[in-house]
Amino acid sequence: MIGRGPAHLLVAPGLALVAFVFLAPFLLLVAMSFWSQPEGSLLVDTTLTFKNYIRIFSDAYYLRGLGRTLWLSVATVALALVLGFPVAFWIVRRAGRLRRFVTALMLLPMVCGALLPTLGLVNLLSPLGIINGTLKTMGLIDRAIPLLGTQIGILIGLVQAFLPLMVLPLVAVLDRLPPSFEEAAMSLGARPAQVWQRVVLPLAAPGVLAGAVLVFCAALTSFVTPQILGQGKIATFATMTWQQASLVLDWPFASALAMVMLGLMAGLGGLLAVLRRANWAQT
Amino acid sequence: MNWKTGWSVAALGLALGSGALAQDYSGKTLVVGTWGGDIERLLREHAAGPLEELTGAKVEFLLGGSGDRMAKMYAEKSNPTMDVTFQNVYEAPQALSDGLVVAPDESSAIYGDLWPGMNDGCYAMSLVGLGIAYNKGMVTEPVEWADMWKPEYRGMIAMAPYPSSEGDGLLGVAARLVGSDEHDPDAAFAKVSELGAPALNYTSLDEVFALMDAGEVAMAPMISGYVLAALKEWDNIGFAFPTDPGPVLVRDMVCQVANSPNPELAQMFIELALSPATQQAYAEELLFGPTNSKAELSHDAAADTINTPEEVASLLQLDWPYVISQRADWTERWNKDVLGQ
Structure with a gap:
């Protein structure tokens, strides 16, 4: 048996790496969000100030951006759930030998990163893309319907990108749900809709919650999809932060925007913890 | 060495005088931040190549957008790794006022060759x-x-x-x-x-x-x-x-980064970039108007570029x-x- 000392030492390199590449820059980010830029300069004044946060919460533009980001994230969760539940159910109950293949297909967008599928969607959604091209060829439209550079376009991209984050936890939960439960409910006279409503859905709730949290956080902080499919015309919190950091070069303000996003996620995490505790208390 | 490169080396030799040339820069690496593609190719051909041949130094290009280079300069203000950077006119005066770049030297020969009033924060590279x-x-x-x-x-x-x-x-x-x-x-x-x-x-x-x-x-x-x-x-x-x-009127600027590791090499590179040879290549191949009044353009390039003081005066x-x-x-x-x- 290895003693406590050596075991701790084994963790040390990993911890040191995390401290160096994550924790130190993160602390700098926190500090920088309370710094500012002097008038007419892009240099940083390290006097502590709340003015970045005051600007975010007093300017309707940033509040609208926050609202837009939240709405897109919630809509992504809802659509991913509606589309993902039947897929997860099918994988668990009906896919049979195809199960591994279909699961691998589901994972594909996650494995190949956000950029490739998003660029594929550009070909599909652009004014000269497949959808508009087909409609034009059929004589249904003269000018392209705007899909890129709209919230609908971003929503399509977000759902496409994060659907696997909903399906996989659902598959894990539904796997543990024996078909005999549904059969028992039916033998007692429940109609299919009632079986879903009173047996399947309540038992799948932990998977729904896990999937919803994963999809929500991924959509909330997503940058590539809103930037490319929104074409710089739709401001979300991530694209605003990038614009401030990379184009305006106001790093303190960009840091404050990032901190607000982080605060939102932490708040959501706290809320979930409370909900879970309440749930346990009930059961 | 092709004739254009030879011309550039000769021009640089004349401009710098024999004192600077006597120094050996072998083992030094000049870092130049610029845009990729044709611009990098032309700078490699007309400025980096001749400079390497003349001084024994190496020139390394750092490619990307000008905003990335601005960010890099601010991040590295106390310890810059880039010697020369190409920026847009909307960035150069800010970089100068924040002390990130060296102001153009009004007493230099190359300054006098550029159209008057074009240097703003850094040297004007193209119009x-x-x-x-x-x-x-x-x-x-x-x-x-x-x-x-x-x-x-x-x-x-x-x-x-x-x-x-x-x-x-x-x-x-x-x-x-x-x-x-x-x-x-x-x-x-x-x-x-x-x-x-x-x-x-x-x-x-x-x-x-x-x-x-x-x-x-x-x-x-x-x-x-x-x-x-x-x-x-x-x-x-x-x-x-x-x-x-x-x-x-929009200009691309070439800047010497303040307190960079290789200031002499940076100056030499900038002189080569602003030389008639590089400026002519910019105009003939990319249709970027020269800022060097000594650049001579073909009829076609002259028609499509801003290349006379009168044309400059007509711009907003x-x-x-x-x-x-x-x-x-x-x-x-x-x-x-x-x-x-």
């Missing part, structure tokens, strides 16, 4: 103008700025993402169309927002030209140079320099230091008023 690219089948010539506001083109104007020289230029033009100038941002933004949200926020020439060719985009304010070179492949797309007001010059000071406010305003966010 281009903001004009209008348009679908020839949809827009009647001659094309003027005011045409973009005609009702039939509403929602069919493509724009570059803001902040950019193109966006600032359009604001300057819009303000003048209502009898004011860029110091009156209320008037400028009110006029630009009349155009409605852009049909496309273009990030590549192919993207905007494909949509323009298909009739989805009618016009786009664009910067000459690359655009003119690329347009030769599109029969039904034209490019106009309007007259009321004239095209907006913005108060760039003022425009730069408004960058943060105007970015927010552009997002709100123009993009409707």
Whole structure:
């Protein structure tokens, strides 16, 4: 048996790496969000100030951006759930030998990163893309319907990108749900809709919650999809932060925007913890 | 050594005198930040190659957007790793005022060779103008700025993402169309927002030209140079320099980074970049107007570039230091008023 000392030492390199590449820059980010830029300069004044946060919460533009980001994230969760539940159910109950293949297909967008599928969607959604091209060829439209550079376009991209984050936890939960439960409910006279409503859905709730949290956080902080499919015309919190950091070069303000996003996620995490505790208390 | 390189080496030798040449820079690496593609190729051929041959030093290019280089300079202010950087005119004066670059040396020979009034924060590298690219089948010539506001083109104007020289230029033009100038941002933004949200926020020439060719985009304010070179492949797309007001003068600048590791090599590189040989190649191949008054251009290149003092005088010059000071406010305003966010 290895003693406590050596075991701790084994963790040390990993911890040191995390401290160096994550924790130190993160602390700098926190500090920088309370710094500012002097008038007419892009240099940083390290006097502590709340003015970045005051600007975010007093300017309707940033509040609208926050609202837009939240709405897109919630809509992504809802659509991913509606589309993902039947897929997860099918994988668990009906896919049979195809199960591994279909699961691998589901994972594909996650494995190949956000950029490739998003660029594929550009070909599909652009004014000269497949959808508009087909409609034009059929004589249904003269000018392209705007899909890129709209919230609908971003929503399509977000759902496409994060659907696997909903399906996989659902598959894990539904796997543990024996078909005999549904059969028992039916033998007692429940109609299919009632079986879903009173047996399947309540038992799948932990998977729904896990999937919803994963999809929500991924959509909330997503940058590539809103930037490319929104074409710089739709401001979300991530694209605003990038614009401030990379184009305006106001790093303190960009840091404050990032901190607000982080605060939102932490708040959501706290809320979930409370909900879970309440749930346990009930059961 | 080809004849152009030989010419550059000779010119640099003359410019620097034998003292500087006697020094051996072997083992040193000059880091130059610039845009990739044709610009890197021409700089490699006309500035980096000759410099390596002459000094024994190595030149390493750091490729990317000018915003990335600005960010790098601010991040490395106390310990810069880049020696020379190419920036836009909307960045150079800010870099100088924040002490990131060395002010152009007015007593140097090369300063005297450049068109007067062009060095702003850094040395002016090339001259281009903001004009209008348009679908020839949809827009009647001659094309003027005011045409973009005609009702039939509403929602069919493509724009570059803001902040950019193109966006600032359009604001300057819009303000003048209502009898004011860029110091009156209320008037400028009110006029630009009349155009409605852009049909496309273009990030590549192919993207905007494909949509323009298909009739989805009618016009786009664009910067000459690359655009003119690329347009030769599109029969039904034209490019106009309007007259009321004239095209907006936009410049690429070459800067010596302050406190960089290799200041002498940086100066030598900048002199080569500004030499007639490099400037002629920029003009002939990319249609970027030379800033060096000694550059001699072919008839074709001269026709498509801004290359005489009279042409420069016909251009609209913005108060760039003022425009730069408004960058943060105007970015927010552009997002709100123009993009409707």
